Amino acid sequence: xxxxxxxxxxxxxxxxxxxxxxxxIAAKARPGNFVILRYKETGERIPLTLVDWDKRxxxxxxxxxxxxxxTKELGTVEAGEELRDLLGPLGKPFPxxxxxxxxxxxxxGLGAAPLYPILAALYDMGNxxxxxxxxxxxDLLILREELSSISTRLLIATDDGSSGRKGFVTxxxxxxxxxxxxxxxxxxxxxxxxxxxxxxxxxxxxKTIVSLNSLMIDGTGMCGGCRVTVAGETKFxxxxxxxxxxxxxxxxxxxxxxxxxxxxEQQSLEQYEKHQCHIQAAADKLEAEGKK
Numbered sequence: 001x002x003x004x005x006x007x008x009x010x011x012x013x014x015x016x017x018x019x020x021x022x023x024x025i026a027a028k029a030r031p032g033n034f035v036i037l038r039y040k041e042t043g044e045r046i047p048l049t050l051v052d053w054d055k056r057x058x059x060x061x062x063x064x065x066x067x068x069x070x071t072k073e074l075g076t077v078e079a080g081e082e083l084r085d086l087l088g089p090l091g092k093p094f095p096x097x098x099x100x101x102x103x104x105x106x107x108x109g110l111g112a113a114p115l116y117p118i119l120a121a122l123y124d125m126g127n128x129x130x131x132x133x134x135x136x137x138x139d140l141l142i143l144r145e146e147l148s149s150i151s152t153r154l155l156i157a158t159d160d161g162s163s164g165r166k167g168f169v170t171x172x173x174x175x176x177x178x179x180x181x182x183x184x185x186x187x188x189x190x191x192x193x194x195x196x197x198x199x200x201x202x203x204x205x206x207k208t209i210v211s212l213n214s215l216m217i218d219g220t221g222m223c224g225g226c227r228v229t230v231a232g233e234t235k236f237x238x239x240x241x242x243x244x245x246x247x248x249x250x251x252x253x254x255x256x257x258x259x260x261x262x263x264x265e266q267q268s269l270e271q272y273e274k275h276q277c278h279i280q281a282a283a284d285k286l287e288a289e290g291k292k
Contacts, residue, residue, distance in 0.1 A: 002084060011063065017061055017063045018077070020059060021058060022059065029053040032117075032118060032211070032242065035087060036088065037062070038084045048064065060086075065109075091238060094186075104132065105151075105187075106134075108190050119151065130152060131150075141163060192251075198246035209244070212249070212254070213237070228253070
């Protein structure tokens with residue numbers, strides 16, 4: 001039994017969303033939970049945070065960026081097709097609280113996807129939510145309308161200045177922390193960005209939570225692939241997280257592990273793209289012969 005793709009939407013270059021029929025997962029989903037997806041029998045397992053869900057209609061929504069072989073393969077799926085596996089919901093739900101001061105959400109690139117349900121839940125509890133969303137350029141900003149709908153203020157930063165402030169999300173964050181008293185910061189995005197946010201908030205003594213999307217295989221802590229060091233102890237993002245106190249996370253270790261796997265992923269991607277080129281060339285040849 002597979003999981004039917006109800007809808008597919010292109011959100012930005014190489015970024016798309018999938019709405020998938022998964023009533024049992026939707027029934028138990030909470031902000032901060034994730035799933036592990038496998039497109040085909042021989043495919044790799046991909047951890048993806050739940051972006052949205054509907055318990056009554058029985059669907060969940062995922063957002064994917066094509067960065068390697070597995071996600072590029074997944075990018076070929078169309079509405080009506082089925083995914084081989086969808087395991088979840090996994091991970092601990094985000095610890096939600098009602099604060100007396102504003103909460104700041106900081107999204108870097110695709111980090112807007114996992115950040116959205118967390119901020120939406122905090123907003124629904126009556127919190128004042130200030131959201132900072134950043135990307136390399138305006139074309140890579142996602143969920144802008146959705147974030148605006150659950151934010152008291154939505155601030156944009158792009159590296160090239162094509163939308164909002166030119167610069168980094170940390171530049172905007174510094175201004176907010178200097179301007180207001182803040183109870184908590186939630187940051188999700190690339191590891192260097194989360195590390196930079198943690199460095200800034202440490203100066204202001206503001207509690208900061210980050211979501212770590214480490215390499216995962218089984219999602220139960222057995223494989224050890226998602227291990228991270230938090231407060232000097234080994235933790236597993238799939239069962240102990242994915243959310244952790246940023247001041248306790250060893251970001252340098254995470255970056256070293258990411259670099260270790262990057263070369264392997266690049267080789268796999270190159271082999272996949274070479275194979276796709278051969279398939280396309282064969283298809284073009286057959287089409288040309290058919291026109292003769």
